[in-house]
Amino acid sequence: xxxxxxxxxxxxxxxxxxxxxxxxxxxxxxxxxxxxxxxxxxxxxxxxxxxxxxxxxxxxxxxxxxxxxxxxxxxxxxxxxxxxxxxxxxxxxxxxxxxxxxxxxxxxxxxxxxxxxxxxxxxxxxxxxxxxxxxxxxxxxxxxxxxxxxxxxxxxxxxxxxxxxxxxxxxxxxxxxxxxxxxxxxxxxxxxxxxxxxxxxxxxxxxxxxxxxxxxxxxxxxxxxxxxxxxxxxxxxxxxxxxxxxxxxxxxxxxxxxxxxxxxxxxxxxxxxxxxxxxxxxxxxxxxxxxxxxxxxxxxxxxxxxxxxxxxxxxxxxxxxxxxxxxxxxxxxxxxxxxxxxxxxxxxxxxxxxxxxxxxxxxxxxxxxxxxxxxxxxxxxxxxxxxxxxxxxxxxxxxxxxxxxxxxxxxxxxxxxxxxxxxxxxxxxxxxxxxxxxxxxxxxxxxxxxxxxxxxxxxxxxxxxxxxxxx
Numbered sequence: 001x002x003x004x005x006x007x008x009x010x011x012x013x014x015x016x017x018x019x020x021x022x023x024x025x026x027x028x029x030x031x032x033x034x035x036x037x038x039x040x041x042x043x044x045x046x047x048x049x050x051x052x053x054x055x056x057x058x059x060x061x062x063x064x065x066x067x068x069x070x071x072x073x074x075x076x077x078x079x080x081x082x083x084x085x086x087x088x089x090x091x092x093x094x095x096x097x098x099x100x101x102x103x104x105x106x107x108x109x110x111x112x113x114x115x116x117x118x119x120x121x122x123x124x125x126x127x128x129x130x131x132x133x134x135x136x137x138x139x140x141x142x143x144x145x146x147x148x149x150x151x152x153x154x155x156x157x158x159x160x161x162x163x164x165x166x167x168x169x170x171x172x173x174x175x176x177x178x179x180x181x182x183x184x185x186x187x188x189x190x191x192x193x194x195x196x197x198x199x200x201x202x203x204x205x206x207x208x209x210x211x212x213x214x215x216x217x218x219x220x221x222x223x224x225x226x227x228x229x230x231x232x233x234x235x236x237x238x239x240x241x242x243x244x245x246x247x248x249x250x251x252x253x254x255x256x257x258x259x260x261x262x263x264x265x266x267x268x269x270x271x272x273x274x275x276x277x278x279x280x281x282x283x284x285x286x287x288x289x290x291x292x293x294x295x296x297x298x299x300x301x302x303x304x305x306x307x308x309x310x311x312x313x314x315x316x317x318x319x320x321x322x323x324x325x326x327x328x329x330x331x332x333x334x335x336x337x338x339x340x341x342x343x344x345x346x347x348x349x350x351x352x353x354x355x356x357x358x359x360x361x362x363x364x365x366x367x368x369x370x371x372x373x374x375x376x377x378x379x380x381x382x383x384x385x386x387x388x389x390x391x392x393x394x395x396x397x398x399x400x401x402x403x404x405x406x407x408x409x410x411x412x413x414x415x416x417x418x419x420x421x422x423x424x425x426x427x428x429x430x431x432x433x434x435x436x437x438x439x440x441x442x443x444x445x446x447x448x449x450x451x452x453x454x455x456x457x458x459x460x461x462x463x464x465x466x467x468x469x470x471x
Contacts, residue, residue, distance in 0.1 A: 006251040011050040014074035020306040034443035046091030053227030057213040103237035110277040160205040167272035204229040253283035289333035318445035354466040364460035
């Protein structure tokens, strides 16, 4: 039986257009999904959109639209990322889909029956930007450090609560038993430290009279589910839970890719919820950092927010994927700058890779070369380990070192000055090396990689320039 592998991103909140940070997250997930397929796995790659909560409700009112109309517009923008970034996704679900709503209600019912949901009055400080409760120690000058432009709101009402406090020991035991559960290692240490301080039960509903845009709480028409409780269930509703148990069991558990601001929700809250519902935990949580813009935090007020749609219109899909996977450290903060984008486009892509493939295929076509490629293992053991550790940038550096070596060997040998016999032998060897490089690039730059793979086997014809130089 073919091995199964399930990977997802988070469900982005549809209160604005997709940003470069989510593009990074979903391209990282896509690279791993494509790699797993190359290694013989049957892969499910899902993502979805998070569409409930107070931010959506208020934005819809501001724009004089119903919440559903507002969500429909932005959900399409996120769904468009599949074509925009050439993603190999297999599953997509919106939290407003009927299938997801039924899953969220069934999940609630199971947690309630397990004694982990209760009702009480409470007072809390709340960040609408994060859609999370905040303690005084988390605030700076009574503002959330992630959303300093938004005032902290005070909520006082009757809500349902989830008994997060019941799961401190179980979570810590899970982390100890699985030291690779969260990567990188310092994020695992961070969540362990958080859990060891003691877990507080948290609100999982809102009064419908104050905030009607959410999934109805089963058995109580006065409440809707708190957005995080509803949204996290998308990881299982995407693959058929609870209606299609066979489909769910075929894929679960999942590798989740998320930003560092999602660490607590993904690796503690969601895992406790799964335990409460009687489901096994996720397989692994991979945490990436933030992207700055030319060294500054991105913000609309500074005018430095990077739009992936515009970026791809300017440079193309594969150059943007290459930048995100090679230039941004996979599990730490990284920087985007237009000057660096142009620099690596011209140096790495146009000069080193594109020019090499163009030169070799042009010479091979003139000599009428036919190249039979060998079926080699695409990645060595070290590269396979690097993929499993999400170290895409190091793999790409290794591939590019080989490209540079081939360029140096070509310039040194100067096949254009050699006899046809010497030239044919040399070019055939280089074509086989380029064919392997094309295969190795398939998870990272799929369209470019496929062109190289096709151009370096059979009867060789010169290839159209892969990356025209930018001025």
